[in-house]
Amino acid sequence: MTLFSGRAEANQVRLAQTGWRLLLRRNQSYLTAVGTLVVIALFGAAIVHLTAEVRYDDVVSALADTSWRSVATAIFFTGLSFLTLTFYDLGALDYIRRKLPYAQVALTAACAYAVGNTAGFGALSGGAIRYRSYSRLGLEPDDIARVVAFVTLAFGLGLVAVTCLSLLAVAEYVAPLTRLDAFWLRTIAAVVLAGMLAIMVAARSSHEISIGRITLRLPASRTTSRQFLITTLDLAASATVLYVLLPTGTIGWPAFLAIYCVAVGLGVLSHVPAGLGVFETVIVATLGHAADVDAILGALVLYRVIYHLLPLLIAIVVIIGIEVRQFTGHPAASSLRRAGGRMTPLLLATLALVLALMLVLSSVTPTPDENLLLLSNYVSLPIVEGAHFLASLLGLALVIVARGLALRLDGAWWASLAIALAALLLSLAKAVALGEAGMLAFFIVALLASRRLFVRPASLFGQALTPPWLTALGVICLGALVVLLFVYRNVEYSHELWWQFEISAEAPRGLRALLGVTIGASAVAIWSLMRPAATAIAPASKEDMQRAIAILETQDMSDANLVRMGDKSIMFSPDGRAFIMYGRWGRSWVALFDPVGPQEAWPDLIWQFIEMARSNGCRAVFYQVSPRGLAYYADAGLRAFRLGELAEVDLRQFEMKGGKWATLRRQVSRGQRDGLEFSVVEPTDVPAILPELAAISDAWLAHHNAREKGFSLGAFDPHYLETQPVAVLKCEGRIVAFANILLTDVREEGSVDLMRFSPEAPKGSMDFLFAQLMEYLKAQGYRRFNLGMAPLSGMSSHSTAPVWDRAGRTFFEHGERFYNFKGLRAFKSKFHPHWQPRYLAASGGLNPVLALMDATFLIGGGIKGVIKK
Known part of the structure; x- marks a missing residue:
């Protein structure tokens, strides 16, 4: 009896463990989002503590004191870094034995890194850029996946190798951050390097090594060496961008390279978009004893603008320029236009996120005194207060519509244009913020120039935001809170602050803006998490069957005759010339084959099906699709996974x-x-x-x-x-x-x-x-x-x-x-x-x-x- 009860208890424990594993797996994306927010909160608290003696005005002064020569040098090394980054993709294409023109590869790689460095998460990742661009240029999904895997692995291994090499020379500078003795840091670095060297030696004689039951297929040592050189040049150039912006004599360049690599690595491991806050904390913690913290913070702000924002703006200018030149019939633009056209929505969506962050952060930072004086002469206090509060809410709205821009919704385009125009006017009314207004004007021009790409007539608010976008909302709110605590740390909090309305009352104005953004973001998150229940779908009616059969009889797709079974639902394209047959199981709406009908009717129908599935709280799936439609599925944000081969x-x-x-x-x-x-x-x-x-x-x-x-x-x-x-x-x-x-x-x-x-x-x-x-x-x-x-x-x-x-x-x-x-x-x-x-x-x-x-x-x-x- 005891034995039986022991087995029963063991079975219950195993069932409970399985249940927990299933629960964790099912909610992995949400747990990752929560973990990301916890990480950024911890590093935000650390940065506030590390800058306890720093005043906001000192940071602004340090920014203003940066020489134009340093800025120009930083821009030069940014260009060198991005030029080096293009060789990651070239190496990956060479490794899979596929060749594409350098101009198209360089444009794709530069845009992918511009988006990846700035957004750094899910829907706006560099992988999505590569998938959309390379699928248009003829690469199959498994080839694109291999390119993305190669690029990611090459950078990761190169980062580890460069960091370890740097630690061998300058471990004592990094030891205080890790709380490990410099000897142990060097030992760890030496062990890692020895392991990587052993793998490279093994790759010279055989492309496979076995570790227990695991077999690894390795690239040739020539490829590995070339990628290591590319990563070294990239990290050296990007580290120099920040190095030249720091005060002269802060630290030697070799020691700084090691610190920079550690900061980048921790930023990547944290899963925080662009390593925001994590990277800054590491740099301030390691260099704070060697230079004024206000100067370091000023250099970090400029680094973010030059290395992250500037390439994004240049990429948008180039892509929009290609789009505009195609109207002139210039033959040189045609090949690049194929690579660039499908990347524009993602670039603009990323810029919308940056502008959203800018609008929210500007609402919790003080306005220059001379601007306030100018405003007091021409604008009444209620207008200043209202403009300040509304501009922060418009920043929140930009985060929401950014997702629609990435999906090429026409409603998102109109909403973005309206938000940008309103925010431009409010930025002038709240603080005469010319830089902010200039960025918004650039965004408006880019939207107008790319209008023809946003043609999907889907509902902007008919679906919930996904965990990566909810993470972006949380990161913006936490970032605004950290900045608010930093800027107004000398202001003693009291309940009366909420009700102070004066032209010079900056702290109360920032508190109210942050409260409005937080309440708005919470409402959006709650609305998104309350997903609609999956609804049943009815089989096709006789009339729908007759319409579908009339369409398929004019096509060369014999398998489409399966619609005659009558066990599937049918969705017709807006023009009625094509249809999708589909069924539902669990939370999947599964479409069978490509759409049936003229190929020009496919894009709208694919998008219509995806939106309908998502509005019902389900995932959209296309089963047994052909290479002909891969570009359309990529445009809709889907990825293709090989099922098999058709004979x-x-x-x-x-x-x-x-x-x-x-x-x-x-x-x-x-x-x-x-x-x-x-x-x-x-x-x-x-x-x-x-x-x-x-x-x-x-x-x-x-x-x-x-x-x-x-x-x-x-x-x-x-x-x-x-x-x-x-x-x-x-x-x-x-x-x-x-x-x-x-x-x-x-x-x-x-x-x-x-x-x-x-x-x-x-x-x-x-x-x-x-x-x-x-x-x-x-x-x-x-x-x-x-x-x-x-x-x-x-x-x-x-x-x-x-x-x-x-x-x-x-x-x-x-x-x-x-x-x-x-x-x-x-x-x-x-x-x-x-x-x-x-x-x-x-x-x-x-x-x-x-x-x-x-x-x-x-x-x-x-x-x-x-x-x-």
């Missing part, structure tokens, strides 16, 4: 002659000797043979211990079978096998869906059926035959392949006990098809895994259907 036979060249067709010829000859007879039954004659087909189908299901599937596969439904021809095989006058044929009126492509055969059918009957069917379709004038998809086929095993591909490849190689992956591909390979990749398009993170699970359950009809084949 297509060119019927114009299909002729069973020559050595490669010997095996298939033998199967056909064998079928003829066994008495197999092939024929095609027209739809009008199918009802007469339905009883025989039903008996074969039941016997096939029983023999394979299987059940009917759905969604991406047809089921045995008399109404469905009567809509298209059926290919049958007879032996001694009885039907022993059949397959329903999927065709459209354009006679471009043919395919099959249900393939059933009797257990008594001669061996090789399906080979015989397919060969005879291809001969039949070729004679009817069809150009190609669609053999369907081989799941997990063609997954990359390259060293820089994403985890998705490596896991799929492993399952393809060793998952025969679950599904006959290799056997299915081998069967299709008999017909020597052309293999084309097929993808799952979904947003990143855990979404593709959850989406694939939901799609699997949707096809199998639930967990039982999946388990029972």
